[in-house]
Amino acid sequence: MRDTQQIKMPGHSLSVCVDPEPDREGRPALWPSVGEYPIYDPFLYTTMTTDDERNHRFRTALAHLAPDRRILDIGTGQDLLWAAEGVQAGARHALAIEVIEDVFHKAAANLLALTSQDRITLLLGESTNLRFAPRADVCVAEIIGSLAGAEGAAAVLADARNRHLEPGGLVIPHRAVTLAAATRLSDLLPEQPVAFAGSSLPYLRSIFDWHGSPFDVRLRVENPSAGALLSGGAPVEVLDFNGDLQTQQRTTTRLVITWPGLVDGVLTWLNLWCLPDEQPLDALSMKTNWASIYLPLFDNPVPVEPGDTLELTFASTLSDDGVHPDYQLDAVLHTADGQQHRGSLASPHHGGAFRSHAIYRTLFPAS
Known part of the structure; x- marks a missing residue:
């Protein structure tokens, strides 16, 4: 039925x-x-922030790659999760980018509550259209879809490697x-x-x-x-x-x-x-x-x-x-x-x- x-x-x-x-x-x-569409709400964000399989892998990678480096978090979300985690792992600075405007405003409010707020810069816009300096050493982006490329990861991260990362910079995830x-x-x-x-x-x-x-x-x-x-x-x-x-x-x-x-x-x-x-x-x-x-x-x-x-x-x-x-x-x-x-x-x-x-x-x- x-x-x-x-x-x-x-x-x-x-x-x-x-x-x-x-x-x-x-x-x-x-x-x-x-995931391919700008319709994220608190429920969808919660399913990601409570995903132990995902989060353990991203945290482990940040622990290896973030210390004393500048990191770029593309699609940071309302919780600025990987920007905050990267700074906690020892990054000198994190630049966090969010394209959905209402999510950006929630992230801006949440940033004020972080003890590491002075080491995080939040920007509104599409990473493929933004310009900033200096370049980052590591890019962390959880823009992977259930179909791996569905959320635009290939185009976004190819652009990030070309314009936003230092030569030899690394991307999380790896593959x-x-x-x-x-x-x-x-x-x-x-x-x-x-x-x-x-x-x-x-x-x-x-x-x-x-x-x-x-x-x-x-x-x-x-x-x-x-x-x-x-x-x-x-x-x-x-x-x-x-x-x-x-x-x-x-x-x-x-x-x-x-x-x-x-x-x-x-x-x-x-x-x-x-x-x-x-x-x-x-x-x-x-x-x-x-x-x-x-x-x-x-x-x-x-x-x-x-x-x-x-x-x-x-x-x-x-x-x-x-x-x-x-x-x-x-x-x-x-x-x-x-x-x-x-x-x-x-x-x-x-x-x-x-x-x-x-x-x-x-x-x-x-x-």
């Missing part, structure tokens, strides 16, 4: 399928992907990788409807209000069923923040089916290194604020057997804002009976199609 609720849009309302069951700890839940595996969406949400969690609707409305119209948002799956993946995971997006950092890329990989079942798309998740030699954060197996993203490929689920292969091409290009990536997926599923099933998905950061795949027509039924 699923309910239908209405989201008020200018001049009309939009029908949305909603899971009638309330949120429960550990229960799978479907949300829009929210981020998006992995993908074959799956079916309904198997990720077993014994419950394919519908948005009720608590996600305010964020869905905020995304559409920000853009001015609905579009096919990326689908965030929290606590996906562990048995729903029918292949191993393979890297499809690699961001080396201290190496050859590409702002646009194209990867083709073969996912070999290892379990029988039905496939209609891929599940993606994040691996993250804050230091080169540490165990990576794995968003699929660890408790963290990063969730997995389901990307549909086929309108009708395709039966698969072990040994079948899904040839997946995963490409990112910069959107018209010059920062956030648009993603394009193209797939050919080769089955044992010799058939080829082709699927694709255009997933721009904003705009684009609405109800382009069957899953979106289910989630947003026509009135």
Whole structure:
């Protein structure tokens, strides 16, 4: 069973399928992907500041790299978290940048309460447009998405390395990788409807209000069923923040089916290194604020057997804002009976199609 609720849009309302069951700890839940959009609120910030897996890695990296150096914190948030942590770790000075104006004002108020306020400078704006001196020695930026590059990390940090860091300056995190595996969406949400969690609707409305119209948002799956993946995971997006950092890329990989079942798309998740030699954060197996993203490929689920292969091409290009990536997926599923099933998905950061795949027509039924 699923309910239908209405989201008020200018001049009309939009029908949305909603899971009638309330949120429960550990229960799978479907949300829009929210990190790419300027809709942060205290709840979203709290999920990040209480993320032990994430915070331990960033703090460890700052302990190694911040002492007696100037640090730059891009996307500092209302709590100026990494600027304050960097100064506490021994940085001479921290420059904190925040682009969302109301978040900036909250950060400015919070800065006054910090004992280290004289060693932190807070700026409002986009780091890609700001100019300042002197340059920093270390850049710390938690602008990594559940799809690694979705929040614009590649473009923002490539610019930071070029204009804001001293030669040889370092970036935290060190590396981020998006992995993908074959799956079916309904198997990720077993014994419950394919519908948005009720608590996600305010964020869905905020995304559409920000853009001015609905579009096919990326689908965030929290606590996906562990048995729903029918292949191993393979890297499809690699961001080396201290190496050859590409702002646009194209990867083709073969996912070999290892379990029988039905496939209609891929599940993606994040691996993250804050230091080169540490165990990576794995968003699929660890408790963290990063969730997995389901990307549909086929309108009708395709039966698969072990040994079948899904040839997946995963490409990112910069959107018209010059920062956030648009993603394009193209797939050919080769089955044992010799058939080829082709699927694709255009997933721009904003705009684009609405109800382009069957899953979106289910989630947003026509009135």
